[in-house]
Amino acid sequence: MAAALQTLGGGIGITLHWIAFTPTIEQQATEEQKKKWLKLAQDVAIVGAYAQTEMGHGTFVRGLETTATYDPSTQEFVINSPTLTSTKWWPGGLGKTANHATVMAQLYTRGKCYGPHNFMVQIRSLENHQPCPGVTLGDIGPKMESNGNDNGFARFDHVRIPRENMLMKFARVEADGTYVQPPSSKLAYSNMVYLRGTFVMSAAQALASATTIAVRYSCVRRQSEMKPGEPEPQILEYQTQQYKLFPQLAAAYAFWFASWFMTQQHGSITGSMEKGDMSGLAELHALSAGLKSYTTAVTARGIDVCRMACGGHGYSHASGLPALFGGAAALCTAEGENTVMMLQTARYLVKCFAQSQAGKRLTGTVAYLSAVQPSPVAGNRNMSDLGTLVAAFQHRAARMVRHAAMQMQGEMQKGKAREDAWNSCSVLLIKAAEAHVHSFVVRNFAETVQTVEVDESVRAVLTSLCQLYSLYGITEHAGDFLKDGYLTGRDIDAASSHLSAMLARVRPDAVALVDAFDLHDKILRSVLGRYDGRVYEHLYEWAKKSPLNKSEVHESYYKYLQPFLKSNRAKL
Numbered sequence: 001m002a003a004a005l006q007t008l009g010g011g012i013g014i015t016l017h018w019i020a021f022t023p024t025i026e027q028q029a030t031e032e033q034k035k036k037w038l039k040l041a042q043d044v045a046i047v048g049a050y051a052q053t054e055m056g057h058g059t060f061v062r063g064l065e066t067t068a069t070y071d072p073s074t075q076e077f078v079i080n081s082p083t084l085t086s087t088k089w090w091p092g093g094l095g096k097t098a099n100h101a102t103v104m105a106q107l108y109t110r111g112k113c114y115g116p117h118n119f120m121v122q123i124r125s126l127e128n129h130q131p132c133p134g135v136t137l138g139d140i141g142p143k144m145e146s147n148g149n150d151n152g153f154a155r156f157d158h159v160r161i162p163r164e165n166m167l168m169k170f171a172r173v174e175a176d177g178t179y180v181q182p183p184s185s186k187l188a189y190s191n192m193v194y195l196r197g198t199f200v201m202s203a204a205q206a207l208a209s210a211t212t213i214a215v216r217y218s219c220v221r222r223q224s225e226m227k228p229g230e231p232e233p234q235i236l237e238y239q240t241q242q243y244k245l246f247p248q249l250a251a252a253y254a255f256w257f258a259s260w261f262m263t264q265q266h267g268s269i270t271g272s273m274e275k276g277d278m279s280g281l282a283e284l285h286a287l288s289a290g291l292k293s294y295t296t297a298v299t300a301r302g303i304d305v306c307r308m309a310c311g312g313h314g315y316s317h318a319s320g321l322p323a324l325f326g327g328a329a330a331l332c333t334a335e336g337e338n339t340v341m342m343l344q345t346a347r348y349l350v351k352c353f354a355q356s357q358a359g360k361r362l363t364g365t366v367a368y369l370s371a372v373q374p375s376p377v378a379g380n381r382n383m384s385d386l387g388t389l390v391a392a393f394q395h396r397a398a399r400m401v402r403h404a405a406m407q408m409q410g411e412m413q414k415g416k417a418r419e420d421a422w423n424s425c426s427v428l429l430i431k432a433a434e435a436h437v438h439s440f441v442v443r444n445f446a447e448t449v450q451t452v453e454v455d456e457s458v459r460a461v462l463t464s465l466c467q468l469y470s471l472y473g474i475t476e477h478a479g480d481f482l483k484d485g486y487l488t489g490r491d492i493d494a495a496s497s498h499l500s501a502m503l504a505r506v507r508p509d510a511v512a513l514v515d516a517f518d519l520h521d522k523i524l525r526s527v528l529g530r531y532d533g534r535v536y537e538h539l540y541e542w543a544k545k546s547p548l549n550k551s552e553v554h555e556s557y558y559k560y561l562q563p564f565l566k567s568n569r570a571k572l
């Protein structure tokens with residue numbers, strides 16, 4: 001992802017060529033079609049955009065309005081934007097960079113609509129980069145961040161493409177217009193599942209970047225007096241600074257390990273799907289949607305905590321933190337808006353809960369739902385034991401899933417339609433799904449630190465980091481654990497004191513833990529996070545390069561300030 005994020009320079013960007021357009025060809029094209037387009041894309045002999053979202057629809061893919069109508073007389077699809085809201089809107093690179101796009105459109109053949117499918121459309125000339133006939137293109141204008149990328153718009157006025165430009169790995173349209181069903185209608189969405197999985201890695205990278213900047217700066221920055229008359233301490237000596245930064249540092253590692261699991265799961269399940277076994281698709285969708293939502297939301301919040309922990313210089317673009325925050329904020333919306341994605345995970349959990357109620361033994365990431373005892377067994381727990389902490393998170397998640405599902409069943413028993421019952425319980429469902437993903441991240445973190453092949457001294461540090469992450473989650477969500485008495489007030493107090501001990505335990509290794517991310521200054525792009533720690537000299541050099549400092553007296557003085565001052569003085 002980091003390599004893909006490189007743009008070719010202001011105003012044009014090929015991020016989405018790498019992370020969405022090319023993978024769509026890999027995942028949705030037939031072998032014949034791959035021969036035609038994949039190498040061109042991999043060699044950047046063509047540049048592509050992934051054009052799915054429209055001005056009027058991003059989340060609700062089945063509501064997309066762009067049409068692809070098959071004309072058997074010419075064996076072509078006619079791509080059309082029938083309304084203003086059907087204008088493709090947001091795709092990265094669509095405005096000025098891409099000369100091709102995979103366009104998601106409602107497929108019509110023989111007068112019937114078969115839902116959204118992907119089509120390869122050339123949008124600009126390979127000779128002079130002018131838009132192709134019938135295609136209107138442009139940039140959507142400045143955004144919160146990532147303005148190096150030309151997120152664009154596209155309209156299609158009855159643009160004709162050959163039948164062979166429909167990506168036909170799963171569904172097909174024969175020459176006579178016959179539609180051939182795919183093994184699952186959701187296979188057209190499989191590239192979104194893949195991309196959501198990569199967002200977990202991007203979240204880990206973004207949080208790793210932010211914690212590297214903030215931890216290093218917190219060792220350079222000295223401020224205030226811990227004891228009267230003593231030298232100003234490094235701000236990382238303050239427990240409050242450790243409480244801000246170390247849980248984010250732990251989350252970066254937790255999400256990094258979760259992305260390993262996601263990548264492995266995606267590979268194995270898509271491998272089985274290639275052999276026709278679709279059984280893993282539902283869990284893969286639920287896990288990728290939930291992890292994408294959870295990790296990007298925690299990351300965006302965590303980067304802002306890091307920014308605030310760096311004081312005024314954190315607010316400067318010199319820190320690199322505002323840009324990171326803007327990028328991470330994008331990850332919360334793009335590739336499936338976070339709320340909608342977490343609801344997808346909730347939908348899967350409710351389904352699994354019903355199956356376990358009917359006696360089915362659950363497996364995979366939801367196995368704990370059938371294993372966890374509904375009645376809590378209170379008692380003094382060893383809150384520094386990873387097994388105890390994992391069990392607590394699984395109990396919390398199982399209780400919340402059960403509560404949300406039973407609440408929904410209750411609404412339906414009162415006569416509400418399923419959809420209305422769903423909507424009136426959706427806040428509970430979201431919280432239950434978040435608890436589920438949180439418990440997965442904790443369990444996966446604990447299993448990884450116990451099994452990863454590292455030196456025992458490194459394992460000890462990673463174990464402390466995992467304890468810190470888990471104890472922070474329990475103290476931040478104490479109510480969820482206290483609700484049914486599974487944890488007692490005494491347990492929560494023990495968790496808080498262990499957390500304080502873990503902050504002190506991690507402190508000596510904090511710089512080593514961020515250096516381990518091995519983020520070059522060129523990638524970090526932060527004066528505060530420089531490997532050499534020479535912050536102040538480079539902050540001054542950075543400021544001097546500000547465009548405003550090109551002249552001693554800025555032209556705005558002569559245009560606005562001078563006349564304004566003069567007229568005010570004249571009134572004295």
Ligand SMILES: CCCCCCCCCCCCCCCCCCCCCCCCCCCC(=O)SCCNC(=O)CCNC(=O)[C@H](O)C(C)(C)COP(=O)(O)OP(=O)(O)OC[C@H]1O[C@@H](n2cnc3c(N)ncnc32)[C@H](O)[C@@H]1OP(=O)(O)O
Nearest residue numbers: 002059060061186189205206208256285327330334335336
């Ligand atoms: C830690 C170490 C670090 C080391 C460091 C190394 C280097 C560091 C480098 C540092 C660099 C720093 C990094 C910075 C990062 C920040 C930078 C970011 C920059 C910004 C870039 C942004 C990129 C943008 C890319 C985004 C591209 C896009 O957005 S493309 C468009 C995406 N759009 C969507 O996702 C649409 C979402 N909507 C949908 O998917 C669907 O509409 C829906 C799922 C919501 C609903 O679908 P539908 O209505 O059809 O289904 P529904 O009725 O809900 O359910 C029916 C059943 O179908 C099942 N289902 C649904 N979807 C799927 C699916 N995909 N797969 C399988 N099944 C599915 C569903 O479960 C239902 O099943 P049942 O319950 O069984 O019925």
Ligand SMILES: Cc1cc2nc3c(=O)[nH]c(=O)nc-3n(C[C@H](O)[C@H](O)[C@H](O)COP(=O)(O)OP(=O)(O)OC[C@H]3O[C@@H](n4cnc5c(N)ncnc54)[C@H](O)[C@@H]3O)c2cc1C
Nearest residue numbers: 050051052053057058059090091092330334335336337339
């Ligand atoms: C930086 C960036 C890059 C992007 N790149 C691309 C790209 O390359 N290609 C592409 O096709 N798209 C791209 N997108 C578009 C992106 O995929 C959509 O913005 C995203 O899917 C959200 O859809 P939306 O904008 O329609 O939001 P909406 O769905 O309209 O969200 C608005 C609100 O409605 C709520 N909501 C919607 N549906 C429900 C529901 N069922 N239940 C509860 N609440 C609901 C949401 O939670 C949210 O709070 C990009 C977006 C960004 C920000």
